[in-house]
Amino acid sequence: MALSIFDIFKIGIGPSSSHTVGPMWAGHRFLNDLREKGILDSISSVRVGLYGSLALTGKGHSTDKAAILGLAGYRPDGVDPDIADQAFEDIVNTGVMKLAGERDIPFNYDHQMVFHFGEELEHPNGMRIYASDKNGIVVYYKTYLSVGGGFVVCADEFNSKDKQNGTDSPVDDVPSIPYSFKNxxxxxxxxxxxxxxxxxxxxxxxxxxxxxxxxxxxxxxxxxxxxxxxxxxxxxxxxxxxxxxxxxxxxxxxxxxxxxxxxxxxxxxxxxxxxxxxxxxxxxxxxxxxxxxxxxxxxxxxxxxxxxxxxxxxxxxxxxxxxxxxxxxxxxxxxxxxxxxxxxxxxxxxxxxxxxxxxxxxxxxxxxxxxxxxxxxxxxxxxxxxxxxxxxxxxxxxxxxxxxxxxxxxxxxxxxxxxxxxxxxxxxxxxxxxxxxxxxxxxxxxxxxxxxxxxxxxxxxxxxxxxxx
Ligand code: SF4
Incomplete structure (x- = not known):
């Protein structure tokens, strides 16, 4: 697919595109998946696993905050940086997250935000998000790879070498461009x-x-x-x-x-x-x-x-x-x-x-x-x-x-x-x-x-x- 100026230059928040912007987009994409499958309303809990560099430097890069806010319905290009910290602290302190900004579900930071130190997925910046129903059964999970610059790909996209897809733009809807170049x-x-x-x-x-x-x-x-x-x-x-x-x-x-x-x-x-x-x-x-x-x-x-x-x-x-x-x-x-x-x-x-x-x-x-x-x-x-x-x-x-x-x-x-x-x-x-x-x-x-x-x-x-x- 063709890359756009706005794939390279994306408005977001600090401190890291791969560790903050990407994980927030991952949360956003995960919500879209749940919506498309028609199961968003039945989800009673979510869990996030961070791997590789996202685990090792995730705290310093606010990866935990970004992933949680993404699941709470915030987007990097829309979230007000001045309220992001407070919104995150509220979720951690109250133990309640408004999933997709719509419905309160319990969220225990210590148990549902997991740093997998020393483990790596297909890419150094890996994360996995799980959604469970009211019986605690995992009904959907997805692996995301934050490949730099705020680009996030699913594991299957990465393995198919479609490393160009970013955020949540659907690959099939992109028109062909007049001047395609590879190098x-x-x-x-x-x-x-x-x-x-x-x-x-x-x-x-x-x-x-x-x-x-x-x-x-x-x-x-x-x-x-x-x-x-x-x-x-x-x-x-x-x-x-x-x-x-x-x-x-x-x-x-x-x-x-x-x-x-x-x-x-x-x-x-x-x-x-x-x-x-x-x-x-x-x-x-x-x-x-x-x-x-x-x-x-x-x-x-x-x-x-x-x-x-x-x-x-x-x-x-x-x-x-x-x-x-x-x-x-x-x-x-x-x-x-x-x-x-x-x-x-x-x-x-x-x-x-x-x-x-x-x-x-x-x-x-x-x-x-x-x-x-x-x-x-x-x-x-x-x-x-x-x-x-x-x-x-x-x-x-x-x-x-x-x-x-x-x-x-x-x-x-x-x-x-x-x-x-x-x-x-x-x-x-x-x-x-x-x-x-x-x-x-x-x-x-x-x-x-x-x-x-x-x-x-x-x-x-x-x-x-x-x-x-
Ligand atoms: S690549 Fe590493 S050293 Fe360079 S700006 Fe990013 S975090 Fe800092």
Whole structure:
């Protein structure tokens, strides 16, 4: 099936696309199944089992909260982040869940939310949901795999290699698109053959996917940018501590420092780097706090594309609304290449699959809106990934905080550098984006599981607190 811009960029809540957004969608899909089978009204209890990385880092990523709220009828794109915590605590404290938002059933967190440590299903991010009738007999259960970026597939879909289906969109209803591509080489060839930019090609596909409603597509893209912008703005304002770790939020004080000394912009040639870093950190602090974010392509890497896009709108002469839409469409096309040919899941291939993919997407998109030809765009995207290869996922405490927040700032800067390198050339280069994507995937498969979002290696194990005199 064809991937859409809105499969890559999904509005949801933090802190993790695979551990929060995906499990909430799984709950939603499970309810749909119960409805379709006509048994929703007869269900007296539900039970959730978390496996692999969802068990190991599920608490830190709020996987339990997400799965339960999903079964209670909340959706990632609709739930108000400000009430999600309270809604979850109410269910845990009262022992009562409103199944599908319709009918109260008992829910004992200690017995009905089970963390299967050390057990894994078909994918590192596995979960199983059971529904029982009034006699306690399991009448339906389903296995879901959260394959990154908020995409959730059933075990049978995963085994049939239909790894592209996300959320709850039915596979059979998707119309065929005019410009189908499987890899970067085909994408470039189509662009050249039809004299289209990548953004134009993707928008033509998207129009068909939206039933011909181009205005709706543009409105949906604008909505994505609105959420990203609001996320930056809120992250710049909010003070206090990050959840669980109680580490201080830093974006707000960094923002105040930069605002207090605007002349520095004129003297310090690198001060724009501070702003770009700040934009990314603001988003990722919001993500860590469970705020409203856009998967780009994941929550852990959610700050990079907004930061580079904010760099474009605020610091590049001639930046305009069309450029913003083109940026989002181009970056989505590059994200589709990773999704189709590799993975965007840190649990599958380490942080290179999340932050590396986002860096690549941002670099290519920036090259496009800076006037680069399709080969320069592909070159920028390739550089953006090449220098993230091998990057492990080792979040301290299973929280999407360290190294994630700073890492987004670093990757946003790296994306801009990648674009600038590509724009100095003519698009000819040694390593193709396709081979770089394949290298990322194969490298990810070679990584020991302790470096793939299990918090059992790297910084998660060896980092020691730094004493400040
Ligand atoms: S280290 Fe990277 S992949 Fe792992 S949780 Fe953080 S941002 Fe995501």
């Amino acid at each position: 970067a080489a085909e994408l470039l060839q189509l662009c050249e053959q039809h004299k289209l930019t990548i953004a134009e090609l993707v928008m033509a596909n998207e129009k068909v996917l939206a039933g011909g409603d181009e205005e709706q597509v543009s409105a949906n893209i604008d909505a994505i940018w609105d959420v990203m912008r609001n996320c930056i703005d809120r992250g710049l304002r909010m003070e206090g501590e990050l959840p669980v770790s109680n580490m201080k939020r830093r974006a707000s004080s960094m923002h105040q420092q930069l605002m207090a000394n605007p002349e520095a912009m004129l003297k310090d040639h690198f001060s724009i780097m501070d702003w770009v870093t700040l934009f990314a950190m603001a988003v990722n602090e919001e993500n860590a706090c469970g705020g409203r974010v856009v998967t780009a392509p994941t929550n852990g890497a959610a700050g990079i594309i907004p930061a580079v896009l904010a760099y474009y709108t605020r610091f590049i002469d001639g930046a305009d609304h069309k450029g913003v839409r083109d940026f989002i469409a181009t970056s989505a096309a590059i994200g589709m290449l990773y999704k189709m040919n590799a993975t965007i899941s840190g649990a599958e291939a380490g942080c290179q699959a999340e932050v590396g993919s986002a860096c690549s997407m941002a670099a290519g998109a920036l090259a496009a809106v800076m006037g680069g030809n399709v080969h320069q765009v592909e070159n920028a995207a390739e550089i953006g990934m090449e220098h993230n290869l091998g990057m492990t996922c080792d979040p301290i405490g299973g929280l999407v905080q360290v190294p994630c927040i700073e890492r987004n700032g670093m990757a946003a800067i790296k994306a801009i550098t990648a674009t600038r390198m590509a724009m100095r050339g003519d698009g000819n280069h040694e390593v193709s984006l396709d081979s770089c994507i394949e290298t990322m995937y194969r490298t990810g498969l070679d990584l020991q599981s302790k470096y793939r979002e299990t918090s059992q290696g790297g910084l998660a194990v060896f980092a020691k607190p730094q004493c400040v005199a």
